[in-house]
Amino acid sequence: ELKVEQNPLFLSMQEGKNYTIYCNYSTTSDRLYWYRQDPGKSLESLFVLLSNGAVKQEGRLMASLDTKARLSTLHITAAVHDLSATYFCAVDPGLTFGKGTHLIIQP
């Protein structure tokens, strides 16, 4: 059974700071996703990572994938308030979701 663990589950940080969210998964996977969810809304796709060593960046967010370590990271650079949301990673097959990281960025 595929298990996906995110850390941390909750994070409060100040604007301008950097931080990394971690996503560990238990079995071999060929695809990892990162999503953002705002309160009361559905999921917004951020990144799809397909291969070992994949790194993708969009604005202040950067995601990477290490399939050998079964680890993906989502790095936030110089956080701004607008990035406050819940972030999920999800892993194929079966699209198993982590519990999510609730991120609050304070001015």
Next chain:
Amino acid sequence: GAVVSQHPSWVICKSGTSVKIECRSLDFQATTMFWYRQFPKQSLMLMATSNEGSKATYEQGVEKDKFLINHASLTLSTLTVTSAHPEDSSFYICSARRLAGVGTGELFFGEGSRLTVL
């Protein structure tokens, strides 16, 4: 713009009634769609995989007679919550995987449908 659309976005119903939620892929064909349920402050839980032209595949613990899934066309899947009860109140989200064209392999999510059963 949205590539997967859900309808309705919010529904309130009485206990014992049935509610149908639609999920449409707007600009691509989806042989497979997925239905999730999300309770407040929790992650998404995959309920079932909807397969066009065949029976849905349900996850363990999900009652197939209660959550009826129909995938009658390549762009539409429906989830019917039958004889709904207050414990069925949740946020239901569908997704579809694009199989060709821009964004191939990527999973697109609908806007979600919030069900409240009184």
